[in-house]
Amino acid sequence: MSERIEVLRRLQSIDTKLRRSEDDKLYRGHDVQKKLALIQQKKTELLKLNDEIKNYQKDVGIKELDLKSAEAEIAKLRLQMNQVKTNKEYSAIKTEIGGKEANKSVLEEEIIGMMTKCEEMNQRYRVFEKTIEQENSQFKELQKQVEADMKTIDAEMHELTTMRNKYATLLDSDALQHYNRLVSHKDAVAIVPVVNRVCQGCFMSVTAQTLNQLLSGKDLTFCNSCGRILYLNNGNEVLTEEEEK
Numbered sequence: 001m002s003e004r005i006e007v008l009r010r011l012q013s014i015d016t017k018l019r020r021s022e023d024d025k026l027y028r029g030h031d032v033q034k035k036l037a038l039i040q041q042k043k044t045e046l047l048k049l050n051d052e053i054k055n056y057q058k059d060v061g062i063k064e065l066d067l068k069s070a071e072a073e074i075a076k077l078r079l080q081m082n083q084v085k086t087n088k089e090y091s092a093i094k095t096e097i098g099g100k101e102a103n104k105s106v107l108e109e110e111i112i113g114m115m116t117k118c119e120e121m122n123q124r125y126r127v128f129e130k131t132i133e134q135e136n137s138q139f140k141e142l143q144k145q146v147e148a149d150m151k152t153i154d155a156e157m158h159e160l161t162t163m164r165n166k167y168a169t170l171l172d173s174d175a176l177q178h179y180n181r182l183v184s185h186k187d188a189v190a191i192v193p194v195v196n197r198v199c200q201g202c203f204m205s206v207t208a209q210t211l212n213q214l215l216s217g218k219d220l221t222f223c224n225s226c227g228r229i230l231y232l233n234n235g236n237e238v239l240t241e242e243e244e245k
Contacts, residue, residue, distance in 0.1 A: 002217045005231045007170045008179055008191045014164045019188055021157045028146045028153075035142055039135045046128050053121045060114045063107060070104045175220060182228060192223075193233035200233075202226035 074097055081093040168176055182190035192201035194214065199206055204225040213221040214232050221230045 002231075004171065004175055004220070005191070005229075007167050008175065008229060009231070011164065011167045011171075011179065012183075012189070012191050014160050014167065015183060015188065018157060018160050018164070021153050021160070025150060025153050028149050032139075032142060032146050035135075035139050039132065039139060042128070042132050042135060046125070046132060049121065049125055049128060053118065053125060056114070056118050056121060060111060060118060063111045063114060067104065067107045067111060070100055070107060074100045074104065178220060178222075178229065189228065191229040191231065194230050195233045199223040199226060199228065199230060201228040206230065 077093050077097045077100065081090060081097070084090050084093060171179070179190050189201060192199060194200070194206055194211070197205055197211065201223060202225045204223070207224060210221060210224065210230065213219065214230060222228065223230055
């Protein structure tokens with residue numbers, strides 16, 4: 001394998017790691033945004049629940065005013081009943097008081113039910129509020145972890161970029177230009193081996209002429225189907241971690 005092909009392969013290995021690091025940064029940033037969006041959603045739901053509780057408390061207040069009004073009317077009728085002079089008037093007021101008492105009992109039951117529901121809503125609010133506090137705590141921890149991860153990734157990318165620049169200087173301008181063009185258009189895979197006369201980039205058979213060019217090893221050889229740079233697979237296509245460095 002020619003020195004130029006070896007440099008190109010190492011360059012591609014470095015670029016692959018750089019792209020992975022960029023993806024890692026993107027995903028880690030996405031984790032933070034996702035968590036933040038979840039917290040904002042829960043805060044919105046909490047505000048909505050708070051509004052529901054306030055409106056419900058107003059309804060309870062209205063019912064309590066109705067109850068006080070009913071009690072005042074009953075007290076007034078009882079006073080009138082003590083002042084009447086005929087049995088007919090007494091019976092009429094007593095019947096009216098009975099109706100008012102029935103209405104009062106209904107109001108009391110409604111108020112008890114509404115207050116029970118209101119307490120349940122307040123309980124939900126407190127649980128929701130505690131959940132958001134926990135989410136905020138988790139978010140802060142996530143931010144710290146992501147910031148640390150980002151620093152590590154940036155340091156790795158800086159080291160890889162330095163290494164990339166080193167290998168790029170070992171290539172002639174034509175080879176580097178071809179490589180950069182292919183990397184930007186061929187799913188970031190610019191150089192691939194030929195195995196059993198098949199390009200491992202597009203899996204199309206290569207011509208005899210292409211094989212001869214590869215065997216000569218003088219110039220860069222390109223796949224006639226996908227345009228990628230080719231090299232003959234001689235059993236050393238997999239680089240060890242030490243070699244990649």
